[in-house]
Amino acid sequence: xxxxxxxxxxxxxxxxxxxxxxxxxxxxxxxxxxxxxxxxxxxxxxxxxxxxxxxxxxxxxxxxxxxxxxxxxxxxxxxxxxxxxxxxxxxxxxxxxxxxxxxxxxxxxxxxxxxxxxxxxxxxxxxxxxxxxxxxxxxxxxxxxxxxxxxxxxxxxxxxxxxxxxxxxxxxxxxxxxxxxxxxxxxxxxxxxxxxxxxxxxxxxxxxxxxxxxxxxxxxxxxxxxxxxxxxxxxxxxxxxxxxxxxxxxxxxxxxxxxxxxxxxxxxxxxxxxxxxxxxxxxxxxxxxxxxxxxxxxxxxxxxxxxxxxxxxxxxxxxxxxxxxxxxxxxxxxxxxxxxxxxxxx
Numbered sequence: 001x002x003x004x005x006x007x008x009x010x011x012x013x014x015x016x017x018x019x020x021x022x023x024x025x026x027x028x029x030x031x032x033x034x035x036x037x038x039x040x041x042x043x044x045x046x047x048x049x050x051x052x053x054x055x056x057x058x059x060x061x062x063x064x065x066x067x068x069x070x071x072x073x074x075x076x077x078x079x080x081x082x083x084x085x086x087x088x089x090x091x092x093x094x095x096x097x098x099x100x101x102x103x104x105x106x107x108x109x110x111x112x113x114x115x116x117x118x119x120x121x122x123x124x125x126x127x128x129x130x131x132x133x134x135x136x137x138x139x140x141x142x143x144x145x146x147x148x149x150x151x152x153x154x155x156x157x158x159x160x161x162x163x164x165x166x167x168x169x170x171x172x173x174x175x176x177x178x179x180x181x182x183x184x185x186x187x188x189x190x191x192x193x194x195x196x197x198x199x200x201x202x203x204x205x206x207x208x209x210x211x212x213x214x215x216x217x218x219x220x221x222x223x224x225x226x227x228x229x230x231x232x233x234x235x236x237x238x239x240x241x242x243x244x245x246x247x248x249x250x251x252x253x254x255x256x257x258x259x260x261x262x263x264x265x266x267x268x269x270x271x272x273x274x275x276x277x278x279x280x281x282x283x284x285x286x287x288x289x290x291x292x293x294x295x296x297x298x299x300x301x302x303x304x305x306x307x308x309x310x311x312x313x314x315x316x317x318x319x320x321x322x323x324x325x326x327x328x329x330x331x332x333x334x335x336x337x338x339x340x341x342x343x344x345x346x
Contacts, residue, residue: 001345004048005337006040008093009170010085015043016334020342024334035092037100051106052341053094054145054333056086056191058110060136065113065340068106070098083191085227107341114144115175115182122184122272141185143167143283147175149336150282150329153316158325160277164269166262168292169283169331170198170241174262176269183272186265192226195261198241201230202261232258243289259295266300276303278325287330293319297326 002025007014013030028043040051055062059079062072073095080087098106123139124132131137146167154160165175172195175185186194186203196202204226212222225234233241235254240246246254270276279300285292290308297320298307308319308326320326 001049001342003338003341004040004044004051005054005334005341006051006093006097007054007333007337008034008086008090010089013039013093014334015040016338017044017048018334018338020338022335022338027334035089035096037093037096040093040097041100047101047104049104050341050345051097051101051104052337053090053097053106053108054337055090055094055108055110056112056142057083057140058108058112059140062108062110063113063116065107065109065344067344068094068098068108070095072108073098082189084223086191105345107344109145109337109340111142111144111146112140114147115139115141115185118182118184119272125189137189139185139188141173141175141182142187142191143171143173143175144182145333145336145340146282146331147177147182149332150280151177151180153329153332154278154280154327157316157318157327157329158278160325162273162275163278163280164266164273164276165280165282166266166286166296167283167331168195168262168281168285168289171200172197172202172262172283172285174265174269176272178273184269186269195265196231196235196258199228199231199233201226201234243285243292247289247291255292255295259292259299262292263296263299266296267303270303276305276324278327279305280327280329282329282331284331287328293326293328 001020003018005016005018013034015028016024017026018024030039059082061075073091077091125137147165150165161179163177167173171191173185173187176183192200194202231241232254235257236246236251281293294307297305304324306320306323316329318325319328
């Protein structure tokens with residue numbers, strides 16, 4: 001089976017053609033979020049056997065990979081404000097793909113599915129019960145496709161049933177896993193909670209946000225600031241949201257704040273486990289920024305983690321075996337998308 005995997009981000013599109021045995025036959029990256037099927041059709045030399053779409057937020061509607069339909073896209077459009085940077089362009093592209101290739105089976109793979117079985121103690125927010133019931137407020141968690149692949153790959157590299165995994169990239173989160181099940185994760189109801197990201201703030205004091213909304217900023221200004229001008233970009237005073245630029249410029253303060261917050265979330269996630277068998281880094285930064293990995297690990301001595309000595313940028317593998325094993329896994333969401341499509345369609 002040849003599966004076209006479609007990974008539409010907030011400002012980019014990644015296409016991969018993946019064979020049934022996991023080989024990537026072709027790939028294409030577009031630095032913008034197209035909302036028509038033109039990019040898909042131009043990429044394909046012939047119709048694929050299936051199309052698998054990454055869906056950042058499935059909300060209460062899509063809790064596991066499912067066959068796509070226009071009716072389902074209509075329902076998901078009603079919750080697009082849960083991930084306003086990602087869902088609107090992705091749903092437009094999915095709708096266009098269904099219309100352009102109606103005879104090709106298509107699958108929606110939500111990033112939230114990996115966390116659908118979160119324990120109630122991790123999924124429940126300490127807010128009025130009426131709010132939780134009326135609005136469906138709960139922790140959803142994200143980066144599930146990345147975590148699912150990283151978990152499978154890490155299992156081939158080290159014997160570990162209780163892990164903390166970090167997806168560090170433009171978006172970033174931390175996840176505790178026990179026996180293949182997500183036990184807790186740093187992202188919550190939306191992809192804005194948790195560690196600082198490239199341009200998103202991560203968690204900040206809600207009282208501060210209420211204070212800013214009390215005549216100091218409009219809701220639109222607050223949303224724009226938190227989603228597009230915060231995180232690494234905000235910490236560096238607008239210089240860059242890219243850790244490569246920050247390392248080159250020697251911006252140690254921004255990197256220290258980032259590593260501190262990531263390590264803090266890792267330590268918090270570890271409390272959902274009985275022990276820590278391994279620490280796994282994935283995501284663009286987790287894979288390609290050894291300075292960040294070192295900065296995070298040196299803060300986790302209390303958990304038995306030691307500084308990695310390797311600057312791995314080429315292969316999945318162990319980068320520290322002194323103490324808790326530290327593993328690096330390249331992000332391969334396209335392989336997980338193809339795998340999920342196979343599960344749904346066969």
